[in-house]
Amino acid sequence: MNGNETRGTVGEPTQMAIEVEHLTKQYADAGSEGGFRLENISLTLPAGMVMGLIGENGAGKSTLIRLLMGLTRPDNGTIRLLGKDIRKDFHLTKQDIGIVFDDTGISPELNVRQVNSVMKDVYRAWDEEQFRMYCRQFDLPERRRFKTFSRGMKMKLGIAMAFSHHAKLLIMDEPTNGLDPLVRDEVVRMLCDFTRDASCSVLISSHIVSDLDKICDYIAFLHKGRLLISQEKDRLYEDYGILHCTQEELSALPSGAVVGSNDTHYGLEVLVKKRELSGERAYRPIDLEKLFVFMAKRK
Amino acid sequence: MKALWKYDWYKSGAKLSVLVGGLCLLVMVVYGVSIYVHVSPSTLKGEGSYDSVLSFYDARMLPIWSLPLVTTWITGKMLTDDKQCGWRRLCGALPLTVRQYITEKYLFGLVFMGGSMVLVMLCQTVYVVWLGVFDGRLLMLFFLRYMMVFLMTSAVFNVLALCRDFGFALLCELLVLIVLPVFWLLGSSIFNAKPLLYAAWHIGDAIMWLYYQPEGIVCGGVLAVVLYGISYVACLYIGRFKKE
Numbered sequence: 389m390n391g392n393e394t395r396g397t398v399g400e401p402t403q404m405a406i407e408v409e410h411l412t413k414q415y416a417d418a419g420s421e422g423g424f425r426l427e428n429i430s431l432t433l434p435a436g437m438v439m440g441l442i443g444e445n446g447a448g449k450s451t452l453i454r455l456l457m458g459l460t461r462p463d464n465g466t467i468r469l470l471g472k473d474i475r476k477d478f479h480l481t482k483q484d485i486g487i488v489f490d491d492t493g494i495s496p497e498l499n500v501r502q503v504n505s506v507m508k509d510v511y512r513a514w515d516e517e518q519f520r521m522y523c524r525q526f527d528l529p530e531r532r533r534f535k536t537f538s539r540g541m542k543m544k545l546g547i548a549m550a551f552s553h554h555a556k557l558l559i560m561d562e563p564t565n566g567l568d569p570l571v572r573d574e575v576v577r578m579l580c581d582f583t584r585d586a587s588c589s590v591l592i593s594s595h596i597v598s599d600l601d602k603i604c605d606y607i608a609f610l611h612k613g614r615l616l617i618s619q620e621k622d623r624l625y626e627d628y629g630i631l632h633c634t635q636e637e638l639s640a641l642p643s644g645a646v647v648g649s650n651d652t653h654y655g656l657e658v659l660v661k662k663r664e665l666s667g668e669r670a671y672r673p674i675d676l677e678k679l680f681v682f683m684a685k686r687k
Numbered sequence: 688m689k690a691l692w693k694y695d696w697y698k699s700g701a702k703l704s705v706l707v708g709g710l711c712l713l714v715m716v717v718y719g720v721s722i723y724v725h726v727s728p729s730t731l732k733g734e735g736s737y738d739s740v741l742s743f744y745d746a747r748m749l750p751i752w753s754l755p756l757v758t759t760w761i762t763g764k765m766l767t768d769d770k771q772c773g774w775r776r777l778c779g780a781l782p783l784t785v786r787q788y789i790t791e792k793y794l795f796g797l798v799f800m801g802g803s804m805v806l807v808m809l810c811q812t813v814y815v816v817w818l819g820v821f822d823g824r825l826l827m828l829f830f831l832r833y834m835m836v837f838l839m840t841s842a843v844f845n846v847l848a849l850c851r852d853f854g855f856a857l858l859c860e861l862l863v864l865i866v867l868p869v870f871w872l873l874g875s876s877i878f879n880a881k882p883l884l885y886a887a888w889h890i891g892d893a894i895m896w897l898y899y900q901p902e903g904i905v906c907g908g909v910l911a912v913v914l915y916g917i918s919y920v921a922c923l924y925i926g927r928f929k930k931e
Contacts, residue, residue, distance in 0.1 A: 459779035482782035493777035495698045495768065502697040509690035510781050 405557050405589030406433040411465035426451050431618040436586040440600030441593035442680050443610035449593040453561045486550030488560040496535035500528050511553035522548035539566040558590040564599050579603050597677040611684040629671030631658045648682035691791040710754045711806050718810040754803045759841035762796030763848030763856050785926040800837050831908040838911035842918035849925050
């Protein structure tokens, strides 16, 4: 591992759903307008787990997902999904992966029935009954063309498609975007059911951190193309805490323990690594959003 | 491949069938009228020269021109439509490769082109048999000429449509086939630009040779197949590597 690399520490699982090593991708000149660099990303997701990918707009979440799906060629690094190299075992791997993008890419001229008919020939394990069940659950009309669908309905269709071929890995790019709270809740429950099978894993990127908090076992923070952290969610909560203190108290804290601080109306709010501090302290619980903001600001 | 085929059929099969069906009907009407008002074969007796027989193979090409022209647009139109709704995303989400995707689009277009070609060949055969001027060699040349125009137009059109869009490809076709020659001829005549006029003359000669002379038609046919192959490879390359 070189000095620039940021690597997830996700235990030592026996089987990995996602293995990414030293992944780098550069668009144009990283410093210029429109330029972007995804830098030396390494992360792993054990089978049966859910990983949430959090990052601001333009952090590289969608680029990472595009790289995972083979839509873009990496400049450097390796990607293995479900133990296979997606470039070498393209068909085999994709048969076992369900993908939800913010847009399905399906022609607006088709309707639900026709999608079902097409998908039957795309996926070996396509489950018509399940697809119909999801469509009923999401109130998707069978014969209406997609061009008449709202953004939320299109998203629901993408989710129904991804869930209906007994995938072993789900990759979802902002799947709850444009969905009302009721359907979001439904999707979150579906994801929980999905991962009850120990071999099924999910990588999900979302801005709605509260959704990720409910379902994720692992969390990865991406900021400006760099992976800040990739860790078990519970360990994050164990490792980090918020302290409310004064400027003097902050100065007294060991520098290695302080991740970041924020001046609020009620004094200083400091994110600290609990293990680096000795003695009993009154830590406030931390949430993912706050943790990300502190880490991103520090970077 | 079957899935993509279904996808394209659901997407625009019905509309295309109506359009191409309508044009086929037009072709049949043109041939029907030609048979109805034909020149009596007896007028050909004693003057069965190559040119006069050839005229029966050429006379209907102009009115039926709409059919090959429209069917050559099909692959390009499908590519543009899919580009607008994010076909790369679809390929990324489903177990589909860019090669499968482009190949299917070419095959889909070829089926319509092939179907219309079969219809025109049938009409032409009935027509020349009815008139009693059937000539296998000329019929083969007719077929080659038709195929040459199909493949050459479609080859260039598909690449332009994938690079930019259908409208751009259509505009280029319009420019190359109508606007450019008209302005070339008009401009060179008005300004008395003799080199330009000579160049137009030579180009016209070359096109006539490709279109009318047996050797030209055979060469053109081979050239069209090669060009179509190059166009397919170019589309594969664009599909894989061009950023959208």
